[in-house]
Amino acid sequence: MSAPNVDKPNEGIVGQVANSLNNAATYVSETMQGKSAEASKEANKEQAKGNIPGQSSLSDRVSGALGAGSDKLDESKHDASARANKEGI
Secondary structure (H helix, E strand, O other): OOOOOOOOOOOHHHHHHHHHHHHHHHHHHHHHHHHHHHHHHHHHHHHHHOOOOOOOOHHHHHHHHHHHHHHHHHHHHHHHHHHHHHHOO
16 A cells, blocks of 8 residues: 655545536635626726815825725736636636
8 A cells, every 4th residue: 555645635526526616616715806806996987086075185185096906906906816716616
């Protein structure tokens, strides 16, 4: 009887199921984080346009624009990760 292969600990049916479950959970998590970033991006876009009462100064609008850009990057990152995990399911 040979020793287990430490380089591939998740071989076999049980390992494949565990990997699929892990990928599914990560897919859901990344999808939710992407949706959260999308919602934040939309709110920041409204702030950048000056459409939020009490937050229409130039500095508030610049802050909203920068936040929207950052949120767009987060959204793209999470969406890409979700797609990669979906393919691994």
